[in-house]
Amino acid sequence: MGSLRYHQIVSFSLCWVAYASTYFLRKPLGVIKADLQKELSFTTSQLGWLDTALLLPYAVMQIILGPVGAKYGARKTFGVCLMLSALSMLPFGYFSSFGVWFFLLFLNGTAQSQCWPNCTKGLLCWFSDAVRNTMFGMFGTCAFAGGIIGTMFAVYIQANYGWRSVYFYPSLTVFVLGFLVLILFKQPEEVGIDVPGKGGDKLxxxxxxxxxxxxxxxxxxxxxxxxxxxxxxxxxxxxxxxxxxxxxxxxxxxxxxxxxxxxxxxxxxxxxxxxxxxxxxxxxxxxxxxxxxxxxxxxxxxxxxxxxxxxxxxxxxxxxxxxxxxxxxxxxxxxxxxxxxxxxxxxxxxxxxxxxxxxxxxxxxxxxxxxxxxxxxxxxxxxxxxxxxxxxxxxxxxxxxxxxxxxxxxxxxxxxxxxxxxxxxxxxx
Structure with missing residues (x-):
């Protein structure tokens, strides 16, 4: 039971921080839109299309790439997608091209599309059916807290290092967390633990x-x-x-x-x-x-x-x-x-x-x-x-x-x- 509790704490904490970090790569775009419009003369329509470049693949690819997690497992899929998401946005500040940014944001949205379903599936495996709603409700706070922290992080970087750096430091953070997920986000069957109250009954x-x-x-x-x-x-x-x-x-x-x-x-x-x-x-x-x-x-x-x-x-x-x-x-x-x-x-x-x-x-x-x-x-x-x-x-x-x-x-x-x-x-x- 002690080992089970340890893995529950590690999995919950790691998942909470890792999924919250995905907002570190979503929120900066809203923070720097005024800079893009002022310095690069981007139109409001172009800024809107950059939103679409991120949000549309995030929505659609969750549906299209759904079987990926089932094939490779929640841990590998979640960890690799976090790292790919980070790598896609790492060079953002080195370009000034609308087309390049559209492509990078598209890659980011595609990679992040598999984070939520695999994070969810992997975390639910560690908790009994009787407490899964309570546990997941607490876990869900990461989405809102991540948005707030992500905005504050981007504002701080923008004020101190300039808008071209707003994706660099968050990308490094997300990459490290993705690597930790690959190492630590084990599933019960991978460590030989049977979770009590899982699956409910013989029916x-x-x-x-x-x-x-x-x-x-x-x-x-x-x-x-x-x-x-x-x-x-x-x-x-x-x-x-x-x-x-x-x-x-x-x-x-x-x-x-x-x-x-x-x-x-x-x-x-x-x-x-x-x-x-x-x-x-x-x-x-x-x-x-x-x-x-x-x-x-x-x-x-x-x-x-x-x-x-x-x-x-x-x-x-x-x-x-x-x-x-x-x-x-x-x-x-x-x-x-x-x-x-x-x-x-x-x-x-x-x-x-x-x-x-x-x-x-x-x-x-x-x-x-x-x-x-x-x-x-x-x-x-x-x-x-x-x-x-x-x-x-x-x-x-x-x-x-x-x-x-x-x-x-x-x-x-x-x-x-x-x-x-x-x-x-x-x-x-």
């Missing part, structure tokens, strides 16, 4: 044996046809659009629509992200404590709370910063918390009933489909606000959050039916 063993052949080498089409996966993917898509909309557009909304000062708009806009850190840590614990065996039902309720908070935010927007902060914090907590679990533990748990080797690909499919929302959120919001004003943006976010609620509840209903009629489910796969 899951029977299910895996009955359906394993059908999913021995699953295609993306096979995984998409699994019960609840389309619904979960839809929910993640909706939640990510809402979250990234708040990240990218909330400061401007506060400045122009609610007449906040420029500094106050920037400060207040972090409330949603702070809520995300808190929600990621607490939602997983609440699910294990109050919704054991009913994760999707609990998540549906939490997404509904986020939707209601958005409605109350827009309804009370003129009541002042304190009330605004309360509802934005709640919206962030119950958006980010479910999002982390819906593209992590939930699809992994569902697909493991058919084939454990397909878990990595399924997580990549769900998160990749959801991440497409981050690529199209900008143009959609731009069009909506142009025709309807800022209120239209919030109505759209409320509608998407409500759709995410319905999709999650539908997945819960389907999953409940499956659990009540396991033999029929096995025959139908």
């Amino acid at each position: 899951k063993e029977a299910q895996a044996g009955a359906t394993g052949a059908a999913l021995e080498k699953p295609s993306m089409k096979d995984l998409w046809r699994l019960p609840t996966i389309p619904e979960i993917s839809t929910a993640v898509f909706c939640l990510k659009v809402v979250r990234y909309c708040m990240y990218m557009w909330l400061p401007m909304y506060l400045l122009q629509a609610l007449n906040y000062s420029q500094s106050m708009s920037g400060i207040f806009s972090t409330v949603f992200e702070i809520g995300g850190v808190t929600g990621s840590a607490l939602v997983g614990f609440a699910l294990d404590r109050f919704y054991p065996g009913q994760t999707l039902r609990g998540l549906g309720l939490f997404v509904l709370i986020s939707t209601i908070a958005l409605v109350l935010f827009i309804a009370t927007s003129s009541w002042g910063v304190v009330i605004n902060s309360v509802f934005m914090f709640i919206a962030g907590a119950f958006n980010a918390g479910p999002d982390i679990l819906l593209c992590g533990t939930v699809p992994a748990e569902i697909v493991e009933k058919q084939n454990r080797n397909a878990a990595t690909a399924t997580i990549g499919l769900v998160n990749g489909f959801g991440s497409i929302g981050t690529c199209i959120e900008g143009p959609i919001i731009g069009i909506v606000t142009a025709y309807t004003g800022w209120s239209g943006m919030f109505y759209l976010m409320i509608a998407l959050s409500a759709l995410g609620t319905l999709a999650t509840y539908r997945a819960a209903v389907i999953n409940s039916r499956i659990n009540q009629s396991t033999p029929d489910f096995i025959d139908g796969v």
